[in-house]
Amino acid sequence: MIGTLRLLRFLLRRERIGLPWWLLGVTLLVLVQSTQSQSLYGSPEALARLRQTIGGNTAAIAMSGPTRLLDTIGGEVVFEVFAFVAVVVALMNMFLVGRHTRADEESGRAELIRSARVGRHAPLAAALALAGLADLIVGVLVFGVAAGTGLPVTGSVLFGAALAGVGITFAALTAVAAQVFENTRAAYGAVALFLGAAYVLRAAGDVSTDGSLSWASPIGWGQRTFPYAGDRWWPVLLPLGVCVLLGAAAVVLLARRDFGAGLVSPRPGRASASAWLRSGYGLAWRLQRGALAGWAVGIGLLGVAYGSIGDSIEQYVRDNPQIADFLPGGAADIVNSYLALTVGLSALLTAAYGVTSTLRIRAEETSGRAEPVLAAATSRLTWLAGQLSVALAGSALMLAAFGLGEGVAYGMTVSDAGQVPRLIGVALGYLPAVWLIIAVTVLVLGWVPRSAAALAWVVVAYCAVVALFADSLDLPGWTKRASPFAHTPRVPLEDLAVTPLLVIALLAATLVAAGYAGLRRRDIGY
Amino acid sequence: MTASTEAAISITALRKSFGATTALDGLDLSVAAGEVHGFLGPNGSGKTTTIRVLLGLLHPDAGEVRMLGGDPWRDAVALHRRLSYVPGDVTLWPGITGGEVIDLLGRLRGGLNRRRRDELLEQFDLDPRKKARTYSKGNRQKVALIAALASDAELLLLDEPTSGLDPLMESVFQRCIHQVKRQGRTVLLSSHILAEVEALCDRVSIIRLGRTVESGTLGELRHLTRTSIAVETADPPYGIDALPGVHDVVVEDHHARFDVDTAQLDAVVRRLAPLGVRSMTSTPPTLEELFLRHYGDEQAAGTAAAS
Numbered sequence: 001m002i003g004t005l006r007l008l009r010f011l012l013r014r015e016r017i018g019l020p021w022w023l024l025g026v027t028l029l030v031l032v033q034s035t036q037s038q039s040l041y042g043s044p045e046a047l048a049r050l051r052q053t054i055g056g057n058t059a060a061i062a063m064s065g066p067t068r069l070l071d072t073i074g075g076e077v078v079f080e081v082f083a084f085v086a087v088v089v090a091l092m093n094m095f096l097v098g099r100h101t102r103a104d105e106e107s108g109r110a111e112l113i114r115s116a117r118v119g120r121h122a123p124l125a126a127a128l129a130l131a132g133l134a135d136l137i138v139g140v141l142v143f144g145v146a147a148g149t150g151l152p153v154t155g156s157v158l159f160g161a162a163l164a165g166v167g168i169t170f171a172a173l174t175a176v177a178a179q180v181f182e183n184t185r186a187a188y189g190a191v192a193l194f195l196g197a198a199y200v201l202r203a204a205g206d207v208s209t210d211g212s213l214s215w216a217s218p219i220g221w222g223q224r225t226f227p228y229a230g231d232r233w234w235p236v237l238l239p240l241g242v243c244v245l246l247g248a249a250a251v252v253l254l255a256r257r258d259f260g261a262g263l264v265s266p267r268p269g270r271a272s273a274s275a276w277l278r279s280g281y282g283l284a285w286r287l288q289r290g291a292l293a294g295w296a297v298g299i300g301l302l303g304v305a306y307g308s309i310g311d312s313i314e315q316y317v318r319d320n321p322q323i324a325d326f327l328p329g330g331a332a333d334i335v336n337s338y339l340a341l342t343v344g345l346s347a348l349l350t351a352a353y354g355v356t357s358t359l360r361i362r363a364e365e366t367s368g369r370a371e372p373v374l375a376a377a378t379s380r381l382t383w384l385a386g387q388l389s390v391a392l393a394g395s396a397l398m399l400a401a402f403g404l405g406e407g408v409a410y411g412m413t414v415s416d417a418g419q420v421p422r423l424i425g426v427a428l429g430y431l432p433a434v435w436l437i438i439a440v441t442v443l444v445l446g447w448v449p450r451s452a453a454a455l456a457w458v459v460v461a462y463c464a465v466v467a468l469f470a471d472s473l474d475l476p477g478w479t480k481r482a483s484p485f486a487h488t489p490r491v492p493l494e495d496l497a498v499t500p501l502l503v504i505a506l507l508a509a510t511l512v513a514a515g516y517a518g519l520r521r522r523d524i525g526y
Numbered sequence: 527m528t529a530s531t532e533a534a535i536s537i538t539a540l541r542k543s544f545g546a547t548t549a550l551d552g553l554d555l556s557v558a559a560g561e562v563h564g565f566l567g568p569n570g571s572g573k574t575t576t577i578r579v580l581l582g583l584l585h586p587d588a589g590e591v592r593m594l595g596g597d598p599w600r601d602a603v604a605l606h607r608r609l610s611y612v613p614g615d616v617t618l619w620p621g622i623t624g625g626e627v628i629d630l631l632g633r634l635r636g637g638l639n640r641r642r643r644d645e646l647l648e649q650f651d652l653d654p655r656k657k658a659r660t661y662s663k664g665n666r667q668k669v670a671l672i673a674a675l676a677s678d679a680e681l682l683l684l685d686e687p688t689s690g691l692d693p694l695m696e697s698v699f700q701r702c703i704h705q706v707k708r709q710g711r712t713v714l715l716s717s718h719i720l721a722e723v724e725a726l727c728d729r730v731s732i733i734r735l736g737r738t739v740e741s742g743t744l745g746e747l748r749h750l751t752r753t754s755i756a757v758e759t760a761d762p763p764y765g766i767d768a769l770p771g772v773h774d775v776v777v778e779d780h781h782a783r784f785d786v787d788t789a790q791l792d793a794v795v796r797r798l799a800p801l802g803v804r805s806m807t808s809t810p811p812t813l814e815e816l817f818l819r820h821y822g823d824e825q826a827a828g829t830a831a832a833s
């Protein structure tokens with residue numbers, strides 16, 4: 001353990017840029033939720049109405065937490081924000097501990113440190129101390145924000161403590177995973193799996209009548225302290241106990257393994273390539289299949305989340321008329337207006353996916369991995385087309401996944417299977433606009449490769465700002481018309497018009513061709 | 527495979543700059559079909575840039591470049607079917623195994639010799655089932671080498687292919703290149719390890735600051751090399767500094783240290799033998815030393831190096 005304190009100081013220095021952003025994020029989430037909830041449901045009547053709406057909505061409970069929290073306004077804040085912030089805090093802890101244990105060991109940095117007068121357990125102890133310190137700050141910040149926005153002091157202490165408890169649990173879990181797995185990605189994967197399971201278990205528990213499954217989840221422990229709604233203190237002891245046990249396990253495992261090794265050796269891969277991996281296309285799909293699946297599942301689940309409250313949106317807007325201002329069609333055709341809004345949001349997310357996927361072209365180039373491919377008998381056109389095929393088809397998949405998710409969830413609440421094809425079709429209506437953004441990315445990749453990433457993200461950000469805030473910020477009309485999304489009919493609120501979609505698609509094809517012309521002329525890798 | 531009479535690679539007055547930096551400043555290179563050609567130069571002299579131009583990845587600013595009878599920029603894809611390439615700094619896709627990369631690169635080129643691939647895996651002692659992220663620099667280099675050597679390409683472009691290999695693997699590599707040479711295939715081997723070039727190459731081109739400064743057979747370039755000698759003799763080694771081709775002599779009692787032009791090595795050893803040699807070490811000069819000695823002064827004086 002010699003050197004732990006010195007290492008901790010060093011880790012704090014290494015984290016001086018990154019950690020404050022996590023802390024700021026957590027603080028802002030709680031701050032925004034607390035002020036927003038108190039202004040929307042501040043009166044007992046409003047809170048009672050909300051209790052009634054949410055109480056009957058299984059999906060909302062599964063996403064948020066146990067309904068007992070809705071007894072008070074403070075509890076309502078915890079109900080809305082706790083599970084989400086818990087995930088953020090858990091991820092923060094996972095990265096903090098993983099980065100300074102297994103990742104350092106994998107990169108060889110830890111070898112340099114361990115060769116100095118530093119105990120075997122010092123790096124692990126320092127990483128855990130760092131995480132503990134970060135969680136303490138999270139607890140204090142959450143307490144400060146909650147109490148500062150007028151919520152009761154005792155409940156606010158418990159709110160902060162419960163979140164910090166989730167944090168230390170995942171820090172200790174990561175410490176164990178870092179001993180078990182030989183590479184950092186596998187360790188992160190295992191922790192993320194536990195985090196997902198923790199979320200799902202508490203969702204299942206909160207929906208059921210007895211809630212017993214929630215007790216299998218660290219997030220459930222935190223929520224079942226019921227801050228502001230009973231203030232139950234003893235569940236705070238659970239993370240402390242688990243943390244001690246897991247910490248001890250990590251120490252024992254660390255002593256039983258060699259430096260650089262894990263307890264589970266990585267699974268060997270294929271000795272020779274499958275028949276798929278034979279061209280620029282095969283390679284591009286192979287490289288991006290993981291990200292593609294991850295995005296599709298994420299966007300699909302978002303669709304389920306939005307779809308599940310589609311039916312109650314009318315009731316919700318009647319209770320909270322100010323919400324109608326956010327809907328493109330106002331209060332007149334609420335459900336379709338809501339569906340158009342959510343599909344529009346998914347289209348923006350899909351555009352972000354398309355840009356990340358397309359920018360891989362540049363990453364392949366600058367990392368030098370494009371070189372052996374282009375030095376073989378692969379033309380630049382095939383290489384570009386391979387990578388681009390993932391972005392183009394992948395964005396169609398994202399929109400379809402969202403439409404499927406929203407269609408299934410909404411269709412189930414209104415007992416109409418026809419919603420599935422309808423909403424998939426609606427979502428795919430945004431495909432030309434997304435393609436145009438991808439095409440702009442190709443254009444800048446072809447002609448100004450060094451600025452391509454920055455320019456492409458500016459375009460996405462611009463479209464997002466215009467789509468979300470053009471009306472409320474009172475931006476001039478031309479700013480709006482510069483976004484392809486403004487020319488996409490807002491189905492199902494508006495009728496589907498084919499001409500603008502064709503024009504957008506044609507423009508996209510032209511820009512891709514222009515981008516290829518640039519790529520063909522320029523040096524690769526500079 | 528028959529060696530054609532046309533040069534496999536012919537470059538004249540090639541220029542390439544990136545913004546304000548001039549990478550190639552009138553480079554000439556001629557590689558005959560069927561020869562192993564050493565491409566020597568210190569780091570940053572333009573070897574990699576030249577190879578990237580040959581691969582059609584970079585567009586030349588000026589100059590004439592021909593490879594295998596075609597234009598590397600215009601006919602890139604057709605030419606790439608006939609060559610294989612090993613980059614100097616091999617980066618691979620972290621989630622794909624070495625075996626998969628070898629197969630992929632082979633297929634992208636238009637096929638590879640399966641039996642040869644498996645032999646090479648054995649010879650280079652590479653585990654093809656490991657993901658590329660777990661490979662060391664040497665192992666990544668082996669992946670690229672096996673992919674290149676398992677092909678039947680008529681031209682091999684190798685950019686410092688052994689910089690991460692240990693001596694054992696270096697000798698495997700040299701065996702493979704000898705075999706390639708026997709098959710009449712052409713190799714352009716960029717390197718800054720003189721010993722490797724001496725062991726493998728028929729002809730050598732030396733470049734510095736983007737220009738060719740020497741080109742010829744190793745015998746023709748012998749005058750460039752100097753060997754460092756440290757010797758301990760029974761009788762005090764007097765009079766060594768008077769011999770032709772001997773430089774920088776330091777004598778202490780029975781010990782002497784000096785450099786000698788390799789062409790004069792034989793005469794110097796004959797002179798030493800009667801003194802009773804107790805121990806002797808000889809070290810070939812590094813290429814960097816060679817360059818500093820031969821061209822550093824000329825560059826400092828601002829005179830252009832001979833091309």
